[in-house]
Amino acid sequence: MPLTPDDRRQLYRFMCLSRAVEDAAWALAGQGRLVGRLYTSHGQEAIPVGAAYALRPDDVIAPMYRDMGMHLVRGVAPVEVFAQYMGKRGSSNAGKDSGLHIGDMARGIVGMISVLPDSLPVAVGVALAFKLRREPRVALTSFGEGAASTGAFHEAVNMAAVMKVPVVLVCENNGWALSTPPEREFATAAIVDRAPAYGIPGVQVDGNDVEAVHAAVAEAAARARAGGGPTLIECLTMRMRGHSIIDPADYVPRAQLDAWAARDPLAGQRERLAAAGLWDDAREAALQAELRAEVDAAVHAAEAMEDPLPGDVHTGVFAA
Amino acid sequence: MSTGSAMRTLTYHEAVREALWQAMEADPAVFLMGEDIAAYGGVYKVTAGFVDRFGADRVIDTPIAENAIIGAATGAALVGMRPIAEIQFADFIACGLDPLVNMTSTIHYRWGQPVPLVVRAPAGATWASAGPFHSQSPEAWFAQIPGLKVVMPATPADAKGLLTAAIRDPNPVIVLEQKYLYRRLSGPVPEGEHVVPLGRAAVARPGRDATVVAWGSMAFKALEAARMLADGDGIDVEVVDLRTIVPWDRDAVLASVARTGRAVVVYEAHRTAGFGAEVAATIAEDGFADLDAPVVRLAGLDTPIPAHPVLEAAYLPDEHAIADALRRLVAY
Known part of the structure; x- marks a missing residue:
């Protein structure tokens, strides 16, 4: 189904919301107002937004820490994000874990862990359940090009291919696995080159083009839903900040950053919308004002929430 | 808790199969996945015939992964x-x-x-030269993982009842089936629903003179030692079968030690930092006033588990070693 003008504006809005939330989080972290480290998706917002927007509400995502946009598209409110980042008692992890590890099966979100490739087999298992129950649902997981070097990646993709489960595998190749560039992670030209070796379709897309990501995921999800099994999608993008807020990333060449800065995914979508007559300066000003207010309110609401109590440490190890 | 059904004599292996079969019959959400478990029936044939009854959607052969x-x-x-994953x-x-x-x-x-x-995993030594990679008893690894329950049945009835409880539990549970006991041990097993709650030890044999705390196939060996001592030495040994490693039944262990005043903790895993160290430390910490002798550990060696029968026997505690430890303890 082609994107409507509304959809196209929504994609842009979600990317802008993601950037606004993460800009605010970056500032809060610098002021010591967050718990734990901060990892953001600056520069690669098009992938989580485009991917999640291509799914249905009853599909399940197993996102990673650079997928703020996926959470927002799934309905996680900015106040929930800030509460999570602040480790508040009423947050998803209630202060027991930190970062973007929000999990909520009611909204189809598997909470990630810091061992990033572990979400791959879990997503395969979610998809396996859908297949066994003959439900027309899809699981989607995302991972970096660095995580693709692990054994868990291989085991999961191979198992997904053999079992032909409805899973969409989104690689966000952002050029840096902490400080390690792709040529030190794999010897092929691209991650997507592996798809034929697993016997599954693979496609490489411009990860800074939200509509291209959306189209690729929509096609892969439709194939999965129809029984066609998994697809590997490699989205090329660039990590525009350090690995985490404490990483100055001085190993990244300036020219690489400059080249990608000229291809900012938000600016790209704004230009596409403007060229189609769907966007103008007045809309932009209104959107930015709205997002600023929304984010400010969310930060204040989150800060007003209760911190965990020492006794909470004991609760929830086991389900009753 | 059982629904008052008839008891039959089953092997440990048959009891595991029955628990799985009944769970598959009762709940369509239950399915099996693992290596070589469908047509081949698993390397220990625990799931032989399951694929014919329940189909390839619910008895899934996986890649080696x-x-x-x-x-x-x-x-x-x-x-x-409600997946049940078999690790070979x-x-x-x-x-x-x-x-x-x-x-x-x-x-x-x-x-x-x-x-x-x-997660079902056949564990433990077989006294059959299975060697370093098919003999380990890794319960202490799992006892260090908060959020994971660890079960080690030592009888056919418990093999069925604990596995059934594990399948119904809302948490991840690893069941370390004792492959030494699969076809060696038979016993009464209720025919119908049979659930043994996780976290409760069993007094497998009451006694007055000393307590053996054991689990898995070492509970079986401890009962043999107790019989030898009763017949030959007039020593009356109480055997506490822990049954569940996480959560473990501190109260039952401490109550037994309070009755006997002496304790040997027996486990076939490596001695150092094995789960028996936790049990012994707890008895020393919380049962000190009841003790008439130091708590003794009897365990596997801090070596890989060797293959040759001479070496394997030197590695493993057996009923004679358990009996010797008890004689020394009672004479202390």
Whole structure:
């Protein structure tokens, strides 16, 4: 189904919301107002937004820490994000874990862990359940090009291919696995080159083009839903900040950053919308004002929430 | 708790099969996944015939991929299934330890989602030269993972009842089936529903003079030692079968030690930092006033488990070693 003008504006809005939330989080972290480290998706917002927007509400995502946009598209409110980042008692992890590890099966979100490739087999298992129950649902997981070097990646993709489960595998190749560039992670030209070796379709897309990501995921999800099994999608993008807020990333060449800065995914979508007559300066000003207010309110609401109590440490190890 | 059904004599192996079969019959969300479990029936034939009855959708042969088996079973559990993953040998779970340690067992603590997942793994030495990679008893690894329950049945009735409880539990549970006992041990097993609650030890044999705390096949060996001592030495030994390692039944162990005043903790895993060290430390800490002698540990050596029968026997505690330890303890 082609994107409507509304959809196209929504994609842009979600990317802008993601950037606004993460800009605010970056500032809060610098002021010591967050718990734990901060990892953001600056520069690669098009992938989580485009991917999640291509799914249905009853599909399940197993996102990673650079997928703020996926959470927002799934309905996680900015106040929930800030509460999570602040480790508040009423947050998803209630202060027991930190970062973007929000999990909520009611909204189809598997909470990630810091061992990033572990979400791959879990997503395969979610998809396996859908297949066994003959439900027309899809699981989607995302991972970096660095995580693709692990054994868990291989085991999961191979198992997904053999079992032909409805899973969409989104690689966000952002050029840096902490400080390690792709040529030190794999010897092929691209991650997507592996798809034929697993016997599954693979496609490489411009990860800074939200509509291209959306189209690729929509096609892969439709194939999965129809029984066609998994697809590997490699989205090329660039990590525009350090690995985490404490990483100055001085190993990244300036020219690489400059080249990608000229291809900012938000600016790209704004230009596409403007060229189609769907966007103008007045809309932009209104959107930015709205997002600023929304984010400010969310930060204040989150800060007003209760911190965990020492006794909470004991609760929830086991389900009753 | 059983529904008053008839008792039959089953082997440990048949009891495991019956628990799985009845769970598959009762709940369509239950399914099996693992290596060589469908047409081949598993290397120990625990699931032989299951695929014919329940179909390939519910008895799933997987690639050799322990990480993905446990990870995928976790994913299925998150969306309403009740997966039972078989790891071919407990030793091989090292290949799948990461998701169990980092993902599966932390989910409920981190974001409140139950993960009703059972991992079955044949464990322990066989006294049949299985060697370093098919003999390990890794319960202490799992006891260090908060959020994971650990079960080690020592009788056919418990093999059925504990596995049934594990399948119904809303948490990840690893069941370390004792392959030494699969076809060696028979006993009465209720025919119908039979659930043994997790976390409760059993006094497998009451006695006055000393307590043996053991689990898995060492509980079986401890009972043999107790019989030898009763017949030959007039020593009356109480055997406490722990049955569940996590959560473990401190109260039952301390109550037994209070009755006897003496305790030997027997386990076939490596002695140092084995789970028996935790049991012994707890008795020393919380049962000190009841003790008439130091707590003794009897365990496997701090070596890999060797293959040759001479070496394997030198590694493993047996009924004679247990009996000797008890004689010394009673004479203390």
